[in-house]
Amino acid sequence: MKPYQQAFLEFALQQGVLRFGEYTLKSGRISPYFFNAGLFQTGSALSRLGQFYAQAIVESGIQFDMLFGPAYKGIPLAASVAIALYEQQGLDYPYAFNRKEAKDHGEGGTIVGAALRGRVLVIDDVMTAGTAIREAAAIVAGHGAELAGVAISLDRQERGQGSLSAVQEVQTQMGVPVISIVGLNNVIQHVQEQIAEPKLLAAIQAYRQQYGIEA
Template sequence: MTATSGSASAPALDGLAQDFVAFAVEAGVLRFGEFKTKAGRLSPYFFNAGLFDDGVKLGRLAHFYAQRLIASGLDFDMIFGPAYKGITLAAAVSIELARLGHNKPFAYNRKEAKDHGEGGTLVGAKVHGRVLIIDDVISAGTSVRESIAMIQAAGATPCGVSIALDRQEKAAENGQDLPWSAVQYVREQLQLPVIAIAGLADLLQYLGSTSSAAVAAHAAAVHAYRDRYGV
């Protein structure tokens, strides 16, 4: 992979993003209804990456991550997966990148330091060089900040964040909506490119083109949510 300017979230009308959204819906990972978010909002959709819970689904997910990363041109030396969901993602994406000819080592952290054996909180390859952080979503940026601190403490440089879905909605703090999203915060304040497989705009495009009347019926609610909380 050669270095280019950091690619951000997937653009609307993106074929890879549309395929990913369709896959997430079919797998039951992306669901519609009424769900309470961490910010206390009632969202008409919910994305639970923990439901990519078998070999076929995890393998397909890893392929989407790998395709987006390769297309982004982001130059990185290794992958870091923050506990807990990031651990599985880092391993799976590392395997898929190697299958596609881009062999990258990976590491992850423990929630609690180990006081025997090799000790410490980091597991896997030695954290070095330009490190890509991989996770499912960015909700508040807390996990990213913690990952940055661990990577820098190991003497390496965080160079980007890869996520599955960018909700493209305002972040919240102390019950108040902020004028930027968590992803925008990472890009602009932490100065890291964020590479998303798909975003809310892609979800809306899918809802407008799906042949499933039951799924399409949720389009109005998702549009209304974006109008209220979108960035």
Template sequence: MNAPDALAQDFVKFSVGAGVLRFGEFRTKAGRLSPYFFNAGLFDDGAKLGRLASFYARRLLASGLEFDMLFGPAYKGITLAAAIAIELAREGRNVPFAYNRKEAKDHGEGGTLVGAPVAGRVLIVDDVISAGTSVRESIAMIRAAGATPCGVAIALDRQEKATDADGRDAELSAVQAVRAQLGLEVVAVATLADLLAYLRSGADPALEQYAPAVQAYRERYGV
């Protein structure tokens, strides 16, 4: 049995402490009743955002994935791209970043893209991949700029089956679909398996009670 991923375990502990990762009963967008909820929008102050970016930066540097710049899709990806770029620079890897506007600007510099020129191998950064819509939109913008999308970095891989247009369970998870259908590597700071390992580790005795429900959810919807 593989040893727990230390970085992922630290990230899960941090997410719980920040109130970003919660346990109970939550209805997902797909209509599933989930025993946990991960809301990256609650990394909402300087200290939490900085630590979050540090986890991304360390995971990316350890992954060996080659990229020339970061791209943050609006809106959550904007602050993520900026914060991760700062942390990568602190780690000795200085890369440019860019992001998009939701609506094109018709004055000043104009256009939908802001920041560094989008060029070379572009890494998309976001919090999670739910349906892959944001990733597809980002790919289109990156290619339209003449650059090459090379991967996606996310905080948590839920490792569960996506749903199709009719609400039925798909064969692949959203992350697997990005890899298989779009040909992009996905780097996640942590996965549902890491979350489950944390619950079972005894690191937080108050949370151990949720492990059976999370395991049952994974068995029903997991990939």
């Protein structure tokens, strides 16, 4: 695990974004951990979050021309990543986001910010079913731009209804990379090395055994 990934997990735990216990997910699965990126809800937290995304994006080596944040959760994420890329890396990328409802006055349309063009990197929090990403990809294509990839905070590395995870389905069906700051494997390593609670570790490993994707 890279130092920034370790730092991100410590940050997520400190912010109450990553929690351990027993949680019933929308899928009905009982998970020993829960991740709610909506709890990054202060200026300092959003700033640090953007920095972690920026580091993961730069380290991935992905080539892109601009950022896009799908409404609603992706909007502050794309803005914070754009700022972090500039302040940390000196990379000044345009960004845009969409409205759920089109405006018929003022600037009109559904896109706010820079015009969608070139290779577009979508920024979102997590990927559960991939629905939001497919919608974002359709918006990007509808404006004559190309989907370069997707960046998320956590990859649960968990099967959906079939044998693939939502991330794997997007990568396979759309042919683009999905970058994550951390994955479930990093969470397990953190529990193993930093928390050292055998019962918790066993619960997460059992969950991965039951629902995890093939390594």
